[in-house]
Amino acid sequence: MSSERDFNEIITGLAKKRGFFWGPSPEIYGGSSGFFDLGPLGKLLKNRLENQIRASFVRANFWEVECPTVSPAMVWKASGHLDGFIDPITQCTKCEQIYRADNLIEEQLQGTKISGKSIDELTEIIKTHKITCPSCKSPLGAVESFNLMLKTRLGLDQEAYLRPETATTTYLLFRRFLTFFRDKLPMSVFQIGKAYRNEISPRQGMLRLREFTQTEGQIFILEEDEKNWPQFEDIKNDVLPLLPYQTQQKGDSKPLKMKMSEAIRKGHFQNPAYAWCVHLTYSIFKNMGFSEEKLRLRQHFPTERAHYAKDAWDVEVHTESFGWVECCGIHDRGNYDLTRHQEFSKEKLSVSVNKQPVVPNVLEIAFGIERPLFCLLDNSFQPESEIRDTDWLKFPPEVAPIQIAVFPLMGKDELLVPSREIFESVMEAGFVAQFDVGGSIGRRYRRQDEIGTPFCITIDYTTLEDGTVTIRDRDSMEQVRIHKDNLIVTLKKIIRGSTRFESLK
RNA sequence: GCGAUCGUUGUCUAGGGGUUAUGAUGCAGGCUUCCCAAGCCUGCGACCCGGGUUCGAAUCCCGGCGAUCGCACCA
Secondary structure, three states: OOOOOOHHHHHHHHHHHHOOEEOOOOHHHOOOOOOOEEOHHHHHHHHHHHHHHHHHHHHOOOEEEOOOOEEEHHHHHHHOHHHHOEEEEEEEOOOOOEEEHHHHHHHHOOOOOOOOOOHHHHHHHHHHOOOEOOOOOOEEOOOEEEEOOOEEEEOOOEEEEEOOOOHHHHHOOHHHHHHHOOOOOOEEEEEEEEEEOOOOOOOOHHHOOOEEEEEEEEEEEOHHHHHOOOOHHHHOOOEEEEEOHHHHHOOOOOOEEEEHHHHHHOOOOOOHHHHHHHHHHHHHHHHOOOOHHHEEEEEOOHHHOOOOOOEEEEEEEEEOOOEEEEEEEEEEEEOHHHHHHHHHHOOOOOEEEOOEEEOOEEEEEEEEOHHHHHHHHHHHEEOOOOOOOOOEEOOOOOOOOOOEEEEEOOOOHHHHHHHHHHHHHHHHOOOOEEEOOOOOHHHHHHHHHHHOOOEEEEEOHHHHHHOEEEEEEOOOOOEEEEEHHHHHHHHHHHHHOOOOHHHHO
């Protein structure tokens, strides 16, 4: 489809033209890469995605919280981000090329253990082994650390950082959660909020941002509950597209359609609670409007995991622009975080099990919303065709930014007045709707197609005679006539998806 | 951050030392119109930023910012 045009550029062009997103921001000053503004439609779409996410978590018995985006350095020291979230870099003294010091050493001195080595030790290794610039063979400068966190200051001189993930800020509330949940584990909470990463060179537009909105669900859980997780019963027969690392090792990238129970039996998941989290995440992505054939779940290789993770699976979405895109991580973080914060804060972050203090484990679902937002635009894009000479967006009705458009067939007063009445009633019913009189009726349908509005209501001369209006379906471009008294209830059904448009005919 | 290519109305683009800066589409107002971008009229709108060369720069040169691709990076 549209092979002669670069797909990403089409999506970005459409996004700019129609007010989904603009950037890089701030545009009038030339922009900084990694930052985007959401336009009115982009914000509406994002709100819809957030609401789907929120509803999914709440249904799964998670409680929402919100924490500050700035925390003092100590927090990030404890979380491991201050030391672990860095790239040790070295610069060639002559050609000024910058390299990852650790990669360079591993590459040139095979078998050297560098994990846990300090900056000074790395400099020493480079010096004693005479490692030089790979491109010009000149000596390399001292190793410095490049931290991916954005630094700021509290008051006059307290060192602080913008959070690179929301999760850590959630963990800090552990003792408060114990009180709130009346000391009963497991406890499930989630947070939707901004996080910041100072990427060296962000690319791929909305997919790698320096500021993004992260959604994270956390379950604080004891080991025996991970093994004995009753909710797993509800989903054990569901089939998910799984890509375990062993499959990838064989060079296979086609997911296995596997029952959850079978995946547990074969050891792809370590326990039912973690498996249930993977399933929940998959269902969140389905609720955001992604179709099954565009989704897969990929397990990380043991060497690929973050510093805190015991096991990790990703949700990936297939896009026309970039192929498979990593959209969500599901991590078994063990009790790494709580143990570290207990150690650094000197606060007790354990519960009592058989009179012994036990630090619970954490299962985490984490994703940025901007990625699925872009992927949904990508997946929804339909190129122009013979029957419709414009590109259009096939958003699922429940997440479309504008749900309803209302038109008088023509801009005459006798049609305008009842049209406005209908429009008011649609707005009053809680829909996000648009009223449009400009241009021919066909042009107005196209405009709505282009922003993915699923249904258009048209008021014509028959309306004046018998009180019926037409509902026009975006996907089929077909219309049904319906009495205006039944309009709202019908719209609710077809937007929720409980009734199909075809059945109205 | 390095290298290559590039930056022209809201969007897509032509051009390339002296131009009223091209075209399409869009948008706004009007006329017309009984359902899928019809037509007509009127109007709106651009050379990324800074410096240099030059009588004159959107055009050439340098720098910045941004974009695409490759390298590196993406805990």
